[in-house]
Amino acid sequence: MEILVCVKRVPDTAENEIELNSAGNDIERDDLVYSVNEWDNYAVEEAIQIVDKVGGTVTVVTVGDEDADEVLRREMAMGAQNGILLNDEAFEDSDAMGIATLLKAAAEKGKYDLIMTGAQADAGYAAVGGMLAAMMDLPYASLVNMVEVGDGKLTVGREIEGGNQEINEIELPCVLSIQTGINEPRYVGIKGIRQVSGIEIPEFDAAGLGVDPATVGAAGAKTKRVDYFIPETGEGAEMLTGSTEEIIAKLIDIMKANGGLK
Amino acid sequence: MPLIERRDQDFLLHEVFSVSEFSKHEKFADFNKKTCDMIITEARNLAIKEILPTNKLADKENGHPEAVKLENGQVKVPPSFHKPYKLFCDGQWLAMCDDPEFGGQGMPHLLAMAAGEYFTSANCSFMMYPGLTHGCGNILATFGTEKQKQLYVKNIFTGKWGGTMCLTEAVAGSDVGALETVAIDQGDGTYKIKGNKIFISGGDSDLVENMVHPVLARIEGAPAGTKGISLFLVPKYRVNDDGSMGEFNDVETVGIEEKMGIHGNATCTLAFGSKDNCIGELIGEPNKGMKYMFLMMNEARQGVAMQGLGFATASYCNAIQYAKERIQGPNLMKAVLEGDLTGVPIIQHPDVRRMLMSMKAYVEGCRFLVYYLNSCFDKATVTDSDDEKTKWEGLIEILTPIAKSYCTDKAVEVASTGIQVYGGYGFIEEYPQAQHYRDAKITAIYEGTNGIQAMDLLGRKLGMRKGKPIMDLMGEVNATVAKAREAGLEKIADSLQAALNKLGEVAMTLGAAAMSEKALDAFASATPFLEVAGDLVMAWAWAERAAAAKKAIEGAKKKDVPFYEGQIATAKYFYEQLLPTAVGKMDSVKNLTGAIMEIPEEAFVG
Incomplete structure (x- = not known):
């Protein structure tokens, strides 16, 4: 099976103290420590496991500048066979649709049976996977936490509200957005890192992808972030009162009502 | 959990020791800057996510049932060790520098040391299993017969045995x-x-x-x-x-x-x-056998120096985090001048800040020493000149006892200060500092006590090859004096030169005494001699660091500026507060006191 996994280089929340920028419309991105988006890492692991079972190749693709090379290389050290970097100044500040446009163009350069994205990344739209599927006119399942490969189709589990689970059949080719917890992503070892140390990763710009620069990047963005702030701590906490037993009973009711307990 | 100051590691690897330069040599061709950075990132990833959580679990003092057991003649390690051990071996971390033919990864020692620092800081008890396993494999790879190598080495270097x-x-x-x-x-x-x-x-x-x-x-x-x-x-x-x-x-x-x-x-x-x-x-x-075992013992001594560094760095990083979070007492100036008695993070209190500063000076100074020592292996590998090779090997010889002793003595001291920063909570086992202190003490004892290291330095290493290794070490320090001067750090350059000259005099005095009727007096001063030699290495480290920081601070990214300023400030602190004490101590060693051997045994009344 030929699998394309879309990955993104994002600020590592475990490594950075996130501050707002002076304009107040984004976080301060200079000098942050970056790593691969956590959801994408699960998607790559899932793709590697599928290929281990049924054969094929895993290709990872990202939109970013030359620094984004490091996340492609890392996922290749993990076990993906190919990497593709989509790099052009015109791609900067793309909205979800712009990113999906670029990924579609990259996907159409190959012949993939399955395209995976992480369920979401740092920008918080959780929209790229769905848009990509729609643009490519492919079936789509979001928040996937289980994949089984069948003949020309997949059986996928989806996490739905209330902690419930549904199982779907989906025809190939298709797009899946992958939820964390679907597997346990492997660690990267020295051997894998050495193997990718000298590899040239192919790069495509707007012309190479055949994409009109006016439709992507800041120029083509139809959604723009106008504000970014940390909400003030409000009065949201509910204090439970009563004896310990009463508090426990109330707590269990709340957890059940919110899907934490069945 | 920070575990290690990654920024400082990167500074040493790339800005002070230029680790990726080794990739110009065919043997290390794979290890370009990107690869080096990825290796450190992945070592850190594994250490923090999988190894660190087992450290406290396996510590019996914390009342956890994961203690090591002996059942029917079979040792059962803490159950939580099994998963990280498998991941560690699967990631080829056990034999980072060794021959790929036997499952090694052919990595520069310097890079391996930086990766190893993460694992050791995360859980030293755990790391001793693969660490000693490696030493055993290295003996067989070096001295074993072809058959012994084929039967054993790969199984050992892959962690199967x-x-x-x-x-x-x-x-x-x-x-x-x-x-x-x-x-x-x-x-x-x-x-x-x-x-x-x-x-x-x-x-x-x-x-x-x-x-x-x-x-x-x-x-x-x-x-x-x-x-x-x-x-x-x-x-x-x-x-x-x-x-x-x-x-x-x-x-x-x-x-x-x-x-x-x-x-x-x-x-x-x-x-x-x-x-x-x-x-x-x-x-x-x-x-x-002793000659062969020395290969393993030297490796173990260098490894123990890293263990010392690991405990010190873990304790230091905890102390920084705690001192920034713990609110206690008002800011002294604000209380006096403005009557503002609002509690502030204890890092604002001068004495707490002093403790952190002394921890920083020794942790980062020892990191320089340990990394430098390991870079000597790589320099010996990439050179084509026999003289150069002998020089780097001699530096390894003379620096091994200093690194083993000094880094471990300072580890105990730093871990003790790390408790002090926490105050009463430092003494409570629920917090991590007490364990680092208890764990660190053994490093001053095993693989040749620190007293044995001092005797090794004075009795064997000082006079080795007619004093060539010590002369080469002094040459390296002199090169840094010139670098500091070039960077405009005149005061530091002068003080380092003076301290180096004084250490030279002490070495001459002690070395001569060791070969005279005063030999016992000389060996009674061997430990303080090793300590001042270590202090001089710290002065060298801080001059080298300050010179590199001074160069980099111009045009540095905004976020890097405090890091470089911190390097320069710590050098200033070391040279103004710690080096004068060390220079005074050099005089005391030069006194070659006879009192220690004069006192009759009977005077020690127990």
């Missing part, structure tokens, strides 16, 4: 030459081994399917003392010629020690041949 080093016996601790384990020639190229070894770290474990013990023993009839000691390869289960495992080799774990720290590591008493059925093979030639 474990390894130890078996020197100590009840009557043979620091005096290895007194050992009583015997080897009886069977006439078929094998020997029957009989004897008991104690204090064997990781002497047995259920992480692996077989254990391989390099054992020091005396062949019947061999000379007394270290000249009659040979080294034997003794597996727990015999290994057949086809590589399969054979019968039990009569190597029994008869006890594990109750200790002050490093509870996660099984310190074993091993009985070899108690049923007269333990077979060993000679490693190398008879009666040369």
Whole structure:
């Protein structure tokens, strides 16, 4: 099976103290420590496991500048066979649709049976996977936490509200957005890192992808972030009162009502 | 959890020691900057996510049931160690620098040291299992026969089999030459081994399917003392010629020690041949065991220096985090001038800040020392010149006892200060600092006590090759004096030059005394001599760091500026507050006091 996994280089929340920028419309991105988006890492692991079972190749693709090379290389050290970097100044500040446009163009350069994205990344739209599927006119399942490969189709589990689970059949080719917890992503070892140390990763710009620069990047963005702030701590906490037993009973009711307990 | 200051590691690797320059040499071609950075990132990832969480679990003092157990002669390591051990071996982290033919990864030592620092800081007790395993593999890879290499080394370097080093016996601790384990020639190229070894770290474990013990023993009839000691390869289960495992080799774990720290590591008493059925093979030639074992002991000493650094850095990083979060007492100036009694983070209090500063000075100074020492292996590898190679090897020789002793003594000191920063909470086992302190103490004792290291420095290393290694070390420091001057750090350059000259005088005085009737007085001053030699290395480190920071601060990214300023400020602190004390101490060592040996033994009344 030929699998394309879309990955993104994002600020590592475990490594950075996130501050707002002076304009107040984004976080301060200079000098942050970056790593691969956590959801994408699960998607790559899932793709590697599928290929281990049924054969094929895993290709990872990202939109970013030359620094984004490091996340492609890392996922290749993990076990993906190919990497593709989509790099052009015109791609900067793309909205979800712009990113999906670029990924579609990259996907159409190959012949993939399955395209995976992480369920979401740092920008918080959780929209790229769905848009990509729609643009490519492919079936789509979001928040996937289980994949089984069948003949020309997949059986996928989806996490739905209330902690419930549904199982779907989906025809190939298709797009899946992958939820964390679907597997346990492997660690990267020295051997894998050495193997990718000298590899040239192919790069495509707007012309190479055949994409009109006016439709992507800041120029083509139809959604723009106008504000970014940390909400003030409000009065949201509910204090439970009563004896310990009463508090426990109330707590269990709340957890059940919110899907934490069945 | 920060664990290690990654920024400082990057500074040393790239800005001070230029690790990726080694990739110009064919042997290290894979290790360009990107690869180096990825390796450190992934080492950190594994250390923080998988190894660090096991550290406290395995610490018996915390009342956890994960303590090491001995059941029916089999050591059971803390259950939580099994998963990280597998991941560690699967990631090829066990033999980072070794020959790829035997499962090694051919990495520069300097880079491996930075990766290893993460693992050791995360859980030293855990790391001792693969650490000693590596040392054992290295002995066989270096001195073993072709057959021994083929049968054992790959299994050891991939972590399938474990390894130890078996020197100590009840009557043979620091005096290895007194050992009583015997080897009886069977006439078929094998020997029957009989004897008991104690204090064997990781002497047995259920992480692996077989254990391989390099054992020091005396062949019947061999000379007394270290000249009659040979080294034997003794597996727990015999290994057949086809590589399969054979019968039990009569190597029994008869006890594990109750200790002050490093509870996660099984310190074993091993009985070899108690049923007269333990077979060993000679490693190398008879009666040369000590020479061979020194390869492993030197590696272990360098490893212990890193352990010291690991404990110190973990304690330091915890202390920084705590001092920034713990609110206690008002800011002194604001209280006096404005009457503002609002509590502030304790990092604002001068004495707490001083403690953090002294921890920073020693942690980062020792990191320089340990990294520099390891870079010497790589420099010796990439040079084509025999003279250069000899120079770097000589520097390894002379710096090994200094690194082992100084980094571990400072580790205990830093870990103690790390408790102090926490105040009462530091003394409470619920917090991490007490464990680092308890764990760190052993590093000043094992692999040759720090007293033995001081004797090694004075008695062997100082006069080695007519003093060439010490002269080369002084040459390296002199090069830094010039660098500091070039960077406009005149005061630092002058002070370093003066301290270096003084240390030279002390070395001459002590070295001459060691070969005279005052030899005992000289050796009574060996430890303080090693300490001042270490202090000088710290001064060297801080001059080198400050010069590099001064150069980099111009045009540095906004976020890097405080880092470089911190380097320059710490150098200033070291040179203004710590070096003058060290220079005073150099005078005290030069006094060559006779008092220590003059006092009658009877005067010590217990």
